[in-house]
Amino acid sequence: MRRHYATIKDIAHALNISVSTVSRALRDTYDVSADTRKLVLEMAAKLNYKPNFNATGLVKNSTHNLAVILPGITNYYFSTVFTGIQEIAYSHNYNIILYVTNDDAARELNIIRNLSFSSLDGLLVSVSSQADSCDHFQEIIDDGIPVVFFDRVAAGIRTSKVMQDDYNGAFEATTHLIANGYKKIAHIAGPEGLTFTTSRLNGYLDALRKHGMPIRKKWIIHSGFTQECGENDLEKLWKLNDKPDAVFAVNDRKAVGAIVTLKKKNIAVGKEVGVIGFTNDPMSAIISPSLSTIAEPAFEIGKKSCQLLLNHIKKKNFIPEEIILPGKLIIRESSIRS
Amino acid sequence: MRRHYATIKDIAHALNISVSTVSRALRDTYDVSADTRKLVLEMAAKLNYKPNFNATGLVKNSTHNLAVILPGITNYYFSTVFTGIQEIAYSHNYNIILYVTNDDAARELNIIRNLSFSSLDGLLVSVSSQADSCDHFQEIIDDGIPVVFFDRVAAGIRTSKVMQDDYNGAFEATTHLIANGYKKIAHIAGPEGLTFTTSRLNGYLDALRKHGMPIRKKWIIHSGFTQECGENDLEKLWKLNDKPDAVFAVNDRKAVGAIVTLKKKNIAVGKEVGVIGFTNDPMSAIISPSLSTIAEPAFEIGKKSCQLLLNHIKKKNFIPEEIILPGKLIIRESSIRS
DNA sequence: AAATTCACCGAGAACGTTACCGATTGATTT
DNA sequence: AAATCAATCGGTAACGTTCTCGGTGAATTT
Numbered sequence: 052m053r054r055h056y057a058t059i060k061d062i063a064h065a066l067n068i069s070v071s072t073v074s075r076a077l078r079d080t081y082d083v084s085a086d087t088r089k090l091v092l093e094m095a096a097k098l099n100y101k102p103n104f105n106a107t108g109l110v111k112n113s114t115h116n117l118a119v120i121l122p123g124i125t126n127y128y129f130s131t132v133f134t135g136i137q138e139i140a141y142s143h144n145y146n147i148i149l150y151v152t153n154d155d156a157a158r159e160l161n162i163i164r165n166l167s168f169s170s171l172d173g174l175l176v177s178v179s180s181q182a183d184s185c186d187h188f189q190e191i192i193d194d195g196i197p198v199v200f201f202d203r204v205a206a207g208i209r210t211s212k213v214m215q216d217d218y219n220g221a222f223e224a225t226t227h228l229i230a231n232g233y234k235k236i237a238h239i240a241g242p243e244g245l246t247f248t249t250s251r252l253n254g255y256l257d258a259l260r261k262h263g264m265p266i267r268k269k270w271i272i273h274s275g276f277t278q279e280c281g282e283n284d285l286e287k288l289w290k291l292n293d294k295p296d297a298v299f300a301v302n303d304r305k306a307v308g309a310i311v312t313l314k315k316k317n318i319a320v321g322k323e324v325g326v327i328g329f330t331n332d333p334m335s336a337i338i339s340p341s342l343s344t345i346a347e348p349a350f351e352i353g354k355k356s357c358q359l360l361l362n363h364i365k366k367k368n369f370i371p372e373e374i375i376l377p378g379k380l381i382i383r384e385s386s387i388r389s
Numbered sequence: 390m391r392r393h394y395a396t397i398k399d400i401a402h403a404l405n406i407s408v409s410t411v412s413r414a415l416r417d418t419y420d421v422s423a424d425t426r427k428l429v430l431e432m433a434a435k436l437n438y439k440p441n442f443n444a445t446g447l448v449k450n451s452t453h454n455l456a457v458i459l460p461g462i463t464n465y466y467f468s469t470v471f472t473g474i475q476e477i478a479y480s481h482n483y484n485i486i487l488y489v490t491n492d493d494a495a496r497e498l499n500i501i502r503n504l505s506f507s508s509l510d511g512l513l514v515s516v517s518s519q520a521d522s523c524d525h526f527q528e529i530i531d532d533g534i535p536v537v538f539f540d541r542v543a544a545g546i547r548t549s550k551v552m553q554d555d556y557n558g559a560f561e562a563t564t565h566l567i568a569n570g571y572k573k574i575a576h577i578a579g580p581e582g583l584t585f586t587t588s589r590l591n592g593y594l595d596a597l598r599k600h601g602m603p604i605r606k607k608w609i610i611h612s613g614f615t616q617e618c619g620e621n622d623l624e625k626l627w628k629l630n631d632k633p634d635a636v637f638a639v640n641d642r643k644a645v646g647a648i649v650t651l652k653k654k655n656i657a658v659g660k661e662v663g664v665i666g667f668t669n670d671p672m673s674a675i676i677s678p679s680l681s682t683i684a685e686p687a688f689e690i691g692k693k694s695c696q697l698l699l700n701h702i703k704k705k706n707f708i709p710e711e712i713i714l715p716g717k718l719i720i721r722e723s724s725i726r727s
Numbered sequence: 728a729a730a731t732t733c734a735c736c737g738a739g740a741a742c743g744t745t746a747c748c749g750a751t752t753g754a755t756t757t
Numbered sequence: 758a759a760a761t762c763a764a765t766c767g768g769t770a771a772c773g774t775t776c777t778c779g780g781t782g783a784a785t786t787t
Binding site for chain 2: 116130131167307
């Protein structure tokens with residue numbers, strides 16, 4: 052049986068004062084003497100008083116809850132972003148309600164539709180990769196709910212966004228492969244339609260163009276983000292007559308898939324075929340040969356997103372900001388010919 | 390500016406009926422005709438009505454929120470457990486408020502103290518490894534809040550618990566090393582005081598005893614759960630005069646640390662020194678030589694914990710259950726002498 | 728001494744919803 | 758024709774909190 056928690060009324064009754072005074076004393080606002088305030092605080096501690104956020108939420112029309120919507124949490128990037136979000140939320144006394152979509156557009160839509168905005172102050176979201184339409188997000192924003200997108204942002208929606216520098220990261224990664232003497236560079240990309248898939252593809256293409264390298268349609272393969280997808284993509288590439296001699300993967304998990312498959316084919320990764328990824332997943336340091344990559348500022352993206360959302364919540368009519376954080380090239384064995 | 394969402398009153402006003410009737414119609418309970426019910430539902434859809442959970446929570450003294458408290462989310466085990474929890478919660482229309490403690494006892498305590506149980510139906514927790522006392526959990530349980538522990542359970546507290554079979558997993562892992570001809574088996578363990586550290590230690594010790602293998606105090610090292618801790622532990626072992634010829638690590642991350650360090654020392658992992666871990670982190674398949682391990686049923690633990698909590702919530706005076714799920718030995722290269 | 732200010736406190740409404748009880752119908756029974 | 762009943766609905770209090778406003782007494786000013 053659930054016991055009854057002490058309320059503001061109980062404190063008032065115990066001290067023989069009014070609930071208004073107790074309320075003011077607890078919030079340390081105006082119109083309350085130091086003496087009574089002390090009494091109230093002591094009594095609150097004694098009765099183990101805990102504020103009822105349902106009640107405050109009702110009257111103030113603001114709870115201290117943020118919702119976070121993510122494709123998944125079982126990978127390095129998203130779990131690290133979440134930790135960053137959590138860090139800021141914790142220091143500002145906000146709670147996080149976490150929803151994972153399993154990268155399923157239908158589930159994402161269902162979650163959004165059932166969201167209770169009366170008990171939510173704002174929304175942080177990284178969209179599912181299969182999302183065909185983003186109207187449901189637009190509706191929420193039109194309703195005045197503060198929303199911040201991160202990493203996988205929805206194009207064409209006017210709100211704050213935080214992402215890594217996908218274009219330049221991809222450009223740098225590809226340039227690095229070129230500088231190391233690889234000449235036939237393939238790209239195993241993410242699902243089409245996602246903003247950052249396009250950005251990384253463009254960075255790759257522009258790097259090739261700048262250095263007059265060949266661009267082959269067949270060397271660009273779109274699929275999902277898993278290691279298995281990376282393995283399949285590489286198998287496809289190696290069925291071609293004109294095989295590439297290097298691979299730039301849209302993320303580390305796919306790059307790991309590529310390395311594993313190359314090793315199975317007894318191809319010397321690095322020496323024969325160069326591989327570079329994107330993320331700096333801890334796995335990239337563990338695998339051998341170790342994987343060169345572009346380190347993403349995942350933790351900072353989380354922190355920044357949450358800070359932005361809190362600003363959004365505090366000032367109504369906050370002007371949307373787009374923040375792009377730089378990545379960092381990390382050179383390991385998989386991209387070195389030596 | 391945040392727009393005002395349609396309330397039950399708006400629906401009542403638009404249809405010129407009372408709020409009580411609308412409330413009953415929306416919940417599809419007794420005392421409402423099919424006709425008015427249809428009208429109400431249509432109007433609700435038209436006005437984009439969304440129930441205010443603060444209000445329902447106030448009167449019903451139950452929200453559809455569960456809190457999950459975890460040491461961290463950036464590793465395979467916890468993120469997978471969480472995904473399992475989320476799966477069950479989602480199908481029962483419960484929201485999850487996630488707190489990460491960063492394995493910091495002070496932070497854990499602070500989170501618990503600030504928890505608003507008026508907007509929480511129950512609690513799922515894996516305790517921080519530094520937790521010296523668990524009185525704060527006992528208080529909550531005494532207050533009648535349903536609590537389920539998983540993985541890292543607090544000893545001496547009477548409530549439901551879900552864990553993997555740590556003892557038998559450790560026993561099996563150690564026996565496997567013995568069967569493969571290793572004779573001087575060390576254990577790099579978790580922090581002392583944690584229940585499963587002890588269970589895995591006991592499984593290790595009993596396996597050694599059963600096969601008449603030597604037990605050396607110096608071959609048992611307690612420290613944290615990170616890869617770095619594994620590296621340090623191995624360095625300590627290799628400073629001994631009487632070095633072990635195999636290592637059973639309390640988890641895969643520490644085992645990876647051990648492998649990395651052994652490789653640095655040009656010691657052939659598997660052939661010279663055997664290593665086995667615990668978890669079946671995806672990393673264990675990636676590293677070379679690949680890491681033998683005990684696979685934990687992380688996803689099932691998450692699902693089971695959440696199911697148990699929901700049962701707890703539904704029936705008051707639910708009798709606490711302890712569920713132990715079996716692990717599975719996965720043999721890879723790191724423990725094979727061939 | 729009267730008027731004004733100040734510091735502090737209390738009463739009551741409001742937030743959106745549900746629960747309880749009573750009222751109103753029309754139909755059915757006696 | 759009177760009484761009973763079932764079906765449907767409305768009024769009101771309650772949940773715990775905050776907010777607005779008005780009130781009290783004391784201190785200060787005129």
